């Protein structure tokens with residue numbers, strides 16, 4: 001039989017497709033054509049079956065699906081390390097919101113999101129679920145370097161330079177949605193900031209719009225104990241109960257943080273098939289608490305992983321989140337079997353994809369899916385020997401070991417170097433904003 005022509009053949013020492021679970025393929029290859037995976041098969045067989053326009057050999061590497069950052073505020077890279085060691089509400093009210101009020105603009109969001117996209121791609125992240133002001137500027141930045149994204153049509157009840165009130169946020173966000181809706185890598189979600197910053201009437205409207213436009217809803221929930229107490233005092237309901245009453249709970253809801261949950265909250269989230277974006281580093285750094293991830297998983301909830309913004313993390317590094325999630329689950333339950341390595345990887349890939357309604361497209365290395373791929377080099381003596389590649393991914397290797405990244409079959413990172421942007425440009429952009437923010 002004549003070999004079939006394909007665009008790209010990636011031959012790897014190990015491939016972890018994520019699905020089927022606990023599978024590690026050795027000496028396998030991924031054939032890619034028109035941005036999609038057309039086969040995953042033993043390398044020897046691939047060489048007979050395909051002629052590739054380009055062949056990439058990864059002899060000391062693990063190939064995984066591209067990682068999915070289920071919660072981020074990309075532009076906040078410009079506020080990295082600006083305000084450490086504060087709890088959430090003091091951090092927001094005393095440091096972050098005043099800085100945003102002074103500086104957030106189209107240029108701020110475009111440049112901050114560009115730095116974020118570069119950081120994420122370098123660290124193996126191929127999709128980012130983002131929530132911030134000026135989503136059109138984030139779209140421009142992500143498009144420039146080829147990061148796949150779900151952008152928030154962000155709504156908050158307070159005025160900003162971006163929008164004057166909830167109506168204006170919705171109006172501007174929906175205009176961005178219309179302008180970018182045919183882009184192959186950019187999708188949208190409705191992103192009300194949090195139950196404590198968005199009014200009932202606005203939330204109801206968001207629920208109806210999400211149904212009408214078939215969009216996910218991306219919202220911070222139950223991040224701190226104070227949030228739940230304040231809601232009980234002011235509305236007589238816990239925030240999740242209030243969202244249920246207003247018709248927002250459903251399989252399209254991504255609840256971010258979900259730290260302070262009682263059994264009733266978990267039942268409600270499970271009953272409606274909601275997803276959770278777990279952000280372990282941000283939750284620890286702001287001392288918000290440890291989300292009850294093991295209990296959520298026991299109840300069948302879908303849990304993905306997010307970095308949150310670089311002002312509360314202070315990195316956009318899903319390798320670190322995977323390890324933190326695994327360690328924190330073990331520590332907080334006293335159970336060493338909690339959140340094993342493969343589960344952590346699944347949370348950062350396929351489960352994130354499912355939360356976004358994109359699991360038919362991304363999240364695993366499977367025939368028919370988009371070729372969003374991440375290669376991790378494992379040759380450093382500090383990382384050897386290696387008996388279980390998945391365990392190494394979570395507990396030994398890090399984002400600095402990521403060598404090559406593809407989004408929709410297009411190479412974005414090659415041998416640790418970004419192909420669409422130079423370090424010189426990124427450094428000068430970061431320095432410019434460091435000077436502006438310092439003043």
Ligand SMILES: CSC[C@H]1O[C@@H](n2cnc3c(O)ncnc32)[C@H](O)[C@@H]1O
Nearest residue numbers: 073096131132133154156193220309
């Ligand atoms: C309206 S754009 C998003 C808004 O969210 C703020 N933010 C960043 N991190 C958090 C967090 O952990 N909890 C709540 N709000 C957060 C960000 O500064 C923007 O103002």
Ligand SMILES: [Zn+2]
Nearest residue numbers: 073220308309
């Ligand atoms: Zn957040």
